[in-house]
Amino acid sequence: MLFHWATIAMIPGMLALAGLLRERAPRTANLGAAVGMVGSASAVSLFMTDFYDLALARNLPADQAVAATAAASDLPGFVYGILLPAFLSHAGALILTVSLAATRVAPWWLPVLVTVGIAIPFLTAEQPPAAQSTGALCQLVAYGWAALRTLRTPLPARG
Structure with missing residues (x-):
């Protein structure tokens, strides 16, 4: 459930990162926000499938639950409509954070932490959850700075 809500929070987070960048690189800000928000919205739906997997595991024999999950994963709509677009959230975050650092709006370590935070879960997939969660901690520091x-x-004065 925490991943679900964290992913929902990435949608306004992408807008906030783009807002920091908009003055110096408006086109890049728009591109990063659009890519990141589409990816984050897709990732939200991807995490919802976990609840269906859990329900299958609790209510069907293991072999049937595994077969149903595999059949769903093999559907082209799942792979090309939800799974692959969800990774656009990473692309959007990288476009925005690298651009923020390149324009000196953000420190150099911001895109480094985001990149490390994205990579760690993939590199530690066979490790205990404590090792995998270090990726989320890296992203928490990076996005915490951005928040x-x-x-x-400051907000511009209205005249």
Whole structure:
């Protein structure tokens, strides 16, 4: 459930990152936000499938539950409509954080932490959850910095 809500939070997070970048690189900000928000929305639906997998595992014999999950994963709509587009959230985050660092709006370590945070779960897939969660901690630090920066950004005066 935590991953589901964290992924939902990435949608406004992409907008906030784009807002930090908009003044110096508006086209890149728009591209990163669009790619990231489409990916994050797809990732939200991807995490919802976990609940169906859990229900299958609890209510069917193991071989039937595994077969049903495999059949769903083999559907082209799942792979090309949900799974692959969900990875666009990573692409959007990288477009935005690398651009923020390149324009000196953000420190150099921001895209490094985001990249490491994205890579760790894939590199530690066979490790205990404590090792895998270090990727989320890297992203928490990076996006926490961005959240503080966004909250401290002065609003333009209205005339």
